[in-house]
Amino acid sequence: MFTITRGRLALVSAVAVGAVVALAGCASGDPLDEGNSSSGDTDTLVVGSQDYYSNEIIAEIYAQALEDGGYTVDRQFRIGQREAYLPEIEGGSIDVFPEYTGSLLQALKPDAAGGTADETYTQLQEALPDGVSVLDMAEATDQNSWTVTQAFADTYGLTDIASLSKVTEPITVGGNSELETRPYGPTALKEKYGIEIAGFTPVEDNGGPLTVKSLVDNKIQLANVYTADPNISSNNLVALDDPDGLFFADNVVPVVSDKVDDGAAEIINAVSAKLTADTLVELNSQSVNDQAAADTIATDWLTKAGLL
Amino acid sequence: MNLFASAIDWILDPANYVGLNAIPLRLAQHLLFTLVTLVIASAIAIPLGYLIGHTGRGRSLAVMTSGGLRAIPTLGLLTLVALWVGIGVVAPYVALTVLAIPPILAGAYTGFEAIDRRTVDAARAVGMSELQIVRKVEVPLGLPLLIGGLRSATLQVIATATLAAYVADIGLGRYLFSGLKNRDYAEMLGGSILVILLALVLEGIFALIQRFVVPRGVSGRAGPGSGNAGRPSISANLPERSTAIR
Numbered sequence: 216m217f218t219i220t221r222g223r224l225a226l227v228s229a230v231a232v233g234a235v236v237a238l239a240g241c242a243s244g245d246p247l248d249e250g251n252s253s254s255g256d257t258d259t260l261v262v263g264s265q266d267y268y269s270n271e272i273i274a275e276i277y278a279q280a281l282e283d284g285g286y287t288v289d290r291q292f293r294i295g296q297r298e299a300y301l302p303e304i305e306g307g308s309i310d311v312f313p314e315y316t317g318s319l320l321q322a323l324k325p326d327a328a329g330g331t332a333d334e335t336y337t338q339l340q341e342a343l344p345d346g347v348s349v350l351d352m353a354e355a356t357d358q359n360s361w362t363v364t365q366a367f368a369d370t371y372g373l374t375d376i377a378s379l380s381k382v383t384e385p386i387t388v389g390g391n392s393e394l395e396t397r398p399y400g401p402t403a404l405k406e407k408y409g410i411e412i413a414g415f416t417p418v419e420d421n422g423g424p425l426t427v428k429s430l431v432d433n434k435i436q437l438a439n440v441y442t443a444d445p446n447i448s449s450n451n452l453v454a455l456d457d458p459d460g461l462f463f464a465d466n467v468v469p470v471v472s473d474k475v476d477d478g479a480a481e482i483i484n485a486v487s488a489k490l491t492a493d494t495l496v497e498l499n500s501q502s503v504n505d506q507a508a509a510d511t512i513a514t515d516w517l518t519k520a521g522l523l
Numbered sequence: 524m525n526l527f528a529s530a531i532d533w534i535l536d537p538a539n540y541v542g543l544n545a546i547p548l549r550l551a552q553h554l555l556f557t558l559v560t561l562v563i564a565s566a567i568a569i570p571l572g573y574l575i576g577h578t579g580r581g582r583s584l585a586v587m588t589s590g591g592l593r594a595i596p597t598l599g600l601l602t603l604v605a606l607w608v609g610i611g612v613v614a615p616y617v618a619l620t621v622l623a624i625p626p627i628l629a630g631a632y633t634g635f636e637a638i639d640r641r642t643v644d645a646a647r648a649v650g651m652s653e654l655q656i657v658r659k660v661e662v663p664l665g666l667p668l669l670i671g672g673l674r675s676a677t678l679q680v681i682a683t684a685t686l687a688a689y690v691a692d693i694g695l696g697r698y699l700f701s702g703l704k705n706r707d708y709a710e711m712l713g714g715s716i717l718v719i720l721l722a723l724v725l726e727g728i729f730a731l732i733q734r735f736v737v738p739r740g741v742s743g744r745a746g747p748g749s750g751n752a753g754r755p756s757i758s759a760n761l762p763e764r765s766t767a768i769r
Contacts, residue, residue, distance in 0.1 A: 265655040389610070392701035418610055419689045419700055425605055432609045449689075 216328040226302045239467055246377045260474060263300060263309040264292040268509070269443060269499045273313040273467060273490070275513040277483055281311070283523050292509075296393060296421075297322050305344050310472040311483065316352055317390060317463020318359065319470070321398055325354035332356070336466065343470075350483050351473075352468040353401045353490035357443035359399065364430055368453045375456035377408045379437070385413030389426055389435030392417050399461045407461065412437075427452070443492070445500035467495065530712035533602055544697065553694040553721060554566065557681045558620055560616060563675060564623035569669070572631020576665065585632060589625035597683050605690045610611050615687035623676040630672015634665025664734060674729040681722045685714075695721070 260281060264274035271292050278288045291309060294300040301322060303309050309462050316335045320327045323342040329335055343349065361376050368374075371382045379386065388394070388401050394415075395401060401412040410482075418426045422440040427450050429435045440447060442454050467490060469483050498516060501507045519523040524676025535540065539546050575581050597618050605614035627763070638661060646660045688696030 276700060297705055389703055392697070394703035395701070396705055415690070416610065416692050417688055417690070417697065417700060419704075420602070423688060424601065425610060428606060429610045434610050 228431050234437050259287045259289050260310045261289045261308065262311045263294050263303070264313060265297070265300070266293045266295045268502050269411040269441070270313050270497070272498050272502060272509045272512050273495075275310075276490075276517060277311050277469060277488055277507040279502060279510070279513050279517055280482050280522055281479055283517075284478065286479055289419055292346075296391070298393065304347060304470055304472075307346055307472055307480075310474045311479075312470045314349070314468050314470045315357055315465035316349075316468050317465040319468075320463060325398060327462050327463075332466050335464045336468070339468070345475050348436065348471055348473075350469045350471055350480055351487045352466040353495075355443070355467045355495035356463040356465050357441045357489045359439050359468060360442050360457070361404075362430065362438050362440040362447065362452050362454045363436060364433070365451040367433075368455075373453070373455060375458055376404070376461060377459070379404070379410045380408055380454070382410075382436075384436075386411070387414045387416055388412055388433070388435045388437045389416045389418045389429050390439045391419055391420055393423060394439055403461065407459070426432065438450040443499055445493045445496055445503050449504070467481055484521060489522065526708060526712060528751060529709035533709040533713035534716065539767070549693075549695050549697060550717060551723065552679070553684055553696075556612070556615070556619075556684050556687055556694055557677065557725075560619045560623055560680050560684070561627075561673065564620045564627055564680075565615065565618070565673070567633050568624045572628045573635065573657065573665075575628075575661070576632035576635025577653070577661060579636075582623060582632065582636075585628060589628050592621055593625045595621060598686055599688060601686055610690040612687065612691045614671065614690055615684070618686070619680050619684060621682050626672045626676040626679070627669075627709035628672070630669045630675075631665070633660050634668035634672075637668060638664045667733065670729065670733045670736060674726070674733070676727050677729065678722055681725060682718060682754075685718060713759060 262274050262278045264271040274292055282290050288357055304312055316339050317329060318337045320335055320342055327338055331510060340349060363373060401415060404410040404412060416435050418429055420426060422444060426438050426440065427446045430438050430452060431450055440452060447454060498512055501512045553663060555674025573658055575585050600619040600621060604617045608614055643660060646656045668746050685696030685699050687694045688700050695714050695718050698710050702714060
């Protein structure tokens with residue numbers, strides 16, 4: 216019995232010592248700082264994407280077009296939201312990344328003026344850090360929007376964001392946690408338009424099916440659904456007009472590193488030239504409604520557009 | 524900057540103790556959510572486990588089902604249920620109850636099975652009804668393993684209850700999601716530390732319960748050679764039926 220106790224004591228001590236060592240290791244360095252690890256191979260282009268199905272489709276289109284042009288591509292998809300991958304782009308470990316002009320501009324320069332699509336694009340070019348640039352933007356946009364149900368809009372005669380101040384019932388906003396702190400979030404609604412927001416409910420699926428269902432169920436009244444989302448038309452939702460430019464124009468734009476040479480740039484620009492607003496909604500619809508995989512959607516579209 | 528130090532700073536920051544996102548409020552929500560989940564799971568799993576343990580029937584079915592339940596990814600189930608019933612606390616309750624049932628169920632029926640058959644037969648021989656056997660012999664003697672099952676369920680639920688914040692404005696998971704999405708890692712780590720502390724406190728409480736609730740003569744911590752050869756011997760760590768020869 217004594218030996219059992221001693222054995223157990225030894226085990227407990229070993230675990231405790233191990234834990235202390237592990238914790239000390241954590242405390243001494245910043246575990247998030249990986250340094251500037253470039254991905255080695257000079258002729259491999261790293262294509263990244265947000266953790267958003269539509270962004271992944273666009274990234275896959277870039278990747279397949281580049282592969283068709285003879286480039287070697289390393290896919291780093293579904294990295295996360297902007298907060299997670301922006302440092303990676305700035306650090307040069309990603310070479311091609313589909314982005315959205317206005318949102319990226321606001322992330323880089325919170326006090327940017329914004330404006331029309333072209334004005335936003337120009338400001339974005341100036342705001343980008345050294346070693347990172349943008350190629351031609353596409354006509355396709357996928358904007359943030361404040362979206363309500365058609366029924367809710369009809370009840371209060373809602374047309375644009377400012378008209379939300381006419382709503383007499385409490386408005387609950389739903390969306391990802393980061394929506395609460397974004398420059399167009401609930402705080403901006405109150406400050407700019409005097410709209411009272413009763414509460415915020417986290418629905419962590421990027422304006423996806425859970426968010427849409429919550430709107431339709433009236434669990435939330437106001438949500439951020441991206442304008443290229445096919446759910447808007449299929450669920451009778453209304454993206455409120457934004458005449459004051461609370462949301463910046465969000466054209467799809469490829470962010471690239473210096474490793475992207477003229478040949479690669481030409482290939483990606485050819486893709487952007489054919490990426491229209493309707494195209495993007497159609498591509499998204501193939502994913503949402505037909506459950507097609509990103510690579511299938513990309514191949515189909517590139518073939519149809521004559522780019523493969 | 525040292526991440527741990529900033530996480531501790533975050534926990535101690537008075538600004539985090541006011542409003543709707545205050546730490547005490549989130550802690551209370553998390554605790555209440557965990558307790559309610561455990562009560563629901565117990566209400567389902569304990570009677571079922573007792574039935575299986577007493578009759579000896581359906582054991583393999585229970586093992587297979589609870590094994591299957593354990594394999595269900597909680598976040599997937601949560602999303603699926605939320606798409607069905609909508610956002611709010613219902614979906615997390617369902618998903619977490621499914622998570623909590625297997626260990627409680629196993630604790631309940633192994634608790635009965637671990638009892639020396641001679642003890643049960645003796646109870647029957649002195650004229651106890653089946654209900655009396657369950658109430659006066661099997662339930663008290665099976666308690667150490669049941670509490671063990673509850674303890675492990677609690678640990679799993681308290682850690683996984685952070686997922687409730689995926690579709691509802693409750694619990695410590697809010698700090699994790701919002702910290703992750705806003706790259707506020709001090710908040711994220713601070714939230715994790717709070718979850719760990721809560722788990723440790725509940726572990727301590729369960730350790731105390733295990734010590735006091737177990738009837739005399741049945742020690743949950745009785746190891747080999749503790750010298751009670753003639754009495755029913757049950758070990759919380761050994762779910763096998765105790766052998767006749769000791």
